[in-house]
Amino acid sequence: MPARILVIEDDMAFGAMLAEALASRGYEPVQVGSAEEGLARVRAEDFDLVITDVMLPGMDGIEGLSRLKEACPRAEVIVMTGYAAKEKALEAVRLGAYDFFAKPFSLAEMEVVVRRALERRALVEELSRLKSAMACGRGPVIVGQSPAMRAVVDMVRRVAPLDSTVLITGESGSGKEVVADAVQSLSRRSQAPFIKVNCAAIPENLLESELFGHEKGAFTGAVALKKGKFELASGGTIMLDEIGDMPLFLQPKLLRAVEQKQVERVGGAKPIDIDIRIVAATNQDLQTLVAEKKFRADLYYRLSVAAIPLPPLRERKEDLPLLCAHFLERINPRVGVNLRGVSREGMQLLYEHDWPGNVRQLANTLERAAIVSSGDVLTAADMARALDVSGRGPVGAPAPAGSDEAGNLRDTLQDMERNMILSALVKSGGVQKDAARLLGISPKNLWNKIQKHRIEPAEYAARPGA
Numbered sequence: 001m002p003a004r005i006l007v008i009e010d011d012m013a014f015g016a017m018l019a020e021a022l023a024s025r026g027y028e029p030v031q032v033g034s035a036e037e038g039l040a041r042v043r044a045e046d047f048d049l050v051i052t053d054v055m056l057p058g059m060d061g062i063e064g065l066s067r068l069k070e071a072c073p074r075a076e077v078i079v080m081t082g083y084a085a086k087e088k089a090l091e092a093v094r095l096g097a098y099d100f101f102a103k104p105f106s107l108a109e110m111e112v113v114v115r116r117a118l119e120r121r122a123l124v125e126e127l128s129r130l131k132s133a134m135a136c137g138r139g140p141v142i143v144g145q146s147p148a149m150r151a152v153v154d155m156v157r158r159v160a161p162l163d164s165t166v167l168i169t170g171e172s173g174s175g176k177e178v179v180a181d182a183v184q185s186l187s188r189r190s191q192a193p194f195i196k197v198n199c200a201a202i203p204e205n206l207l208e209s210e211l212f213g214h215e216k217g218a219f220t221g222a223v224a225l226k227k228g229k230f231e232l233a234s235g236g237t238i239m240l241d242e243i244g245d246m247p248l249f250l251q252p253k254l255l256r257a258v259e260q261k262q263v264e265r266v267g268g269a270k271p272i273d274i275d276i277r278i279v280a281a282t283n284q285d286l287q288t289l290v291a292e293k294k295f296r297a298d299l300y301y302r303l304s305v306a307a308i309p310l311p312p313l314r315e316r317k318e319d320l321p322l323l324c325a326h327f328l329e330r331i332n333p334r335v336g337v338n339l340r341g342v343s344r345e346g347m348q349l350l351y352e353h354d355w356p357g358n359v360r361q362l363a364n365t366l367e368r369a370a371i372v373s374s375g376d377v378l379t380a381a382d383m384a385r386a387l388d389v390s391g392r393g394p395v396g397a398p399a400p401a402g403s404d405e406a407g408n409l410r411d412t413l414q415d416m417e418r419n420m421i422l423s424a425l426v427k428s429g430g431v432q433k434d435a436a437r438l439l440g441i442s443p444k445n446l447w448n449k450i451q452k453h454r455i456e457p458a459e460y461a462a463r464p465g466a
Contacts, residue, residue: 002028003118004045008038008052008064009080018051021107022114035064042072049117054081054088062092069096076117080105122161142175142182143326146316152179152308159306160186165258167243167303168281170310173360176281179308180239189277192236195229200242200445208250209266212257218267230263230274237277243303244284244295245444251296258302278303313355313362320350320362327363328370335370342366345380353387418453421446430457 005027009015012033019029030047032038035056042050050068054060059067068077079092079100089100098117101110142153159166160183168176177196184194202210209218213228229238240246246254257263258278262271280303289295313319324347328339342350346369355361369378369386420439428434435457436446450457 002026003048004028004030005049005051005114006038006041006047006075007031008033008035008050008056010034010053010056018110021110025111025114027114035059035067039064039067039071042068042075047072047075048121049114050075050077051114052077052079054079054092062088062095065092065095065097074121076121078113078117141326142178143322144316144319145322146311146318148311148316149319152310155306155308156182156186159183159308161188162306163188163277164306165277165303166279166306166308167286168279168308168310169286170281170283171312171358172283173358174283174310174312175359176283176310177239177241179310180279180281183279184237184239187237187277189236193233194237194239195233196239196241197229198241200245200442203442204247204444207247208253211250212253212263212265213268214266215268218265222267225265228263228265230257230276231272233276234274235276237279240278240280242282242284243280244282244286244289245442245448246295247444248294248296251299255296255299255302258299313358317351320347323359323362324350324366327366331367331370335367337370337373338376339370339373339378340376342378342383343380346378346383349380349383349387414453417449418455421449421453421455425455425457432457 005022007015007019007022007029009018009031010033012031015031015033019031022029030041030045032041035052036059038050038052039059041047050072052064052068054062056064065077065079068075076098077092077096079089079097080103081089081100082103089097089102093100098120099113101113142149142156144150144152156179166180166183168179170176180196181194184190197211199207209222209226209228211228211230213226213231214222216222216225240254253264256271257274257276260271261274261276263274264271286295286300286304290297290300321342324342328341332338350362357364365383365386366378369382372385373379373382421435424435424438425432427438432446432450433443436443439446441449
């Protein structure tokens with residue numbers, strides 16, 4: 001809807017000219033000739049902005065200003081005055097007016113100040129709504145009082161009311177999806193569709209159709225028209241998780257969706273307009289990928305308009321008590337226990353841990369500990385058992401004396417991942433596509449892991465006659 005602007009001006013010719021200029025710029029002006037009449041209109045109708053002369057017959061603009069703000073507090077007020085009465089205009093600003101014009105003024109100047117006043121009013125309303133949502137506990141909860149997490153929450157509050165593209169970065173398990181949910185729930189699109197796509201979980205040959213849709217007959221098997229995720233999310237928000245795994249050949253098409261808000265189905269002949277907000281997330285360093293020519297620089301710059309970097313848990317361990325309380329509140333009914341917290345010794349073990357799996361790993365560790373606990377507080381023994389996932393012996397069993405087998409969780413997880421990949425390659429005869437299917441990941445994701453572990457798939461290829 002166009003912004004409604006009330007013009008209070010006793011010079012009817014000047015007021016009509018101003019109203020006409022506002023209408024030509026897409027606003028909906030209403031013109032009156034006195035403060036009394038203007039006051040009656042704001043009490044009966046909603047306005048986004050009031051432009052009023054200071055020198056008016058009867059009630060002047062200064063007296064009328066306070067009454068206007070009282071009757072319609074959500075509307076911004078701009079005052080106009082002749083140069084000789086400039087002090088009155090400054091007094092009006094001190095009393096709460098957004099700005100003033102000294103007559104004569106240019107319409108270009110008026111257009112800039114009106115636009116800024118309306119933008120300020122929209123941001124004030126969104127901030128009020130955001131604070132209300134946070135106070136009522138609506139939407140996802142971002143847990144943490146460390147300086148790093150306070151910066152994250154502050155950034156969410158800033159970007160959520162806007163329609164800017166958001167890029168959330170952070171290690172796996174650090175809470176990127178929770179932050180994306182918070183941005184969505186506190187945005188203007190909170191009641192509209194919110195569709196999430198994991199770019200690393202969809203095979204490359206299907207990703208284009210999944211994102212952008214396809215026309216009937218576009219390829220073998222396309223027996224009917226299919227709308228893509230972008231079309232299905234139109235009017236709302238789409239989250240592109242693991243955006244760093246987006247194939248290079250699809251990135252120009254994604255750039256068009258980001259820049260021009262248009263998509264084209266596979267096999268389609270015309271672009272389709274979409275009204276959409278894009279939230280992207282990745283655990284990769286996109287700037288490094290740009291330098292390595294694996295990710296388009298122009299797409300990176302468009303995605304990172306509003307960047308929210310998430311700190312790893314090891315850099316915000318002061319949040320551990322809050323996180324434990326938050327997760328135990330959810331775990332208790334799920335596991336059927338009534339845990340009050342973690343003992344001092346148990347918490348010390350958590351502080352000493354490196355948390356390579358971040359917040360997700362902490363949540364899983366607490367749930368494992370809750371399952372094996374026998375009291376109403378998680379002890380150091382409970383936490384020690386829950387943290388031992390190496391498989392080197394019975395859960396909670398200490399390493400033999402003098403042994404270096406305790407290791408650390410990050411190395412253990414890397415070893416487990418490598419062994420699972422080797423097992424899948426053996427079973428699939430070295431066929432990476434089949435191995436990826438056995439592992440439940442995309443072929444590209446598997447290829448990246450093969451490179452990371454320096455595995456030679458050819459060594460596992462099936463031999464003739466085998």
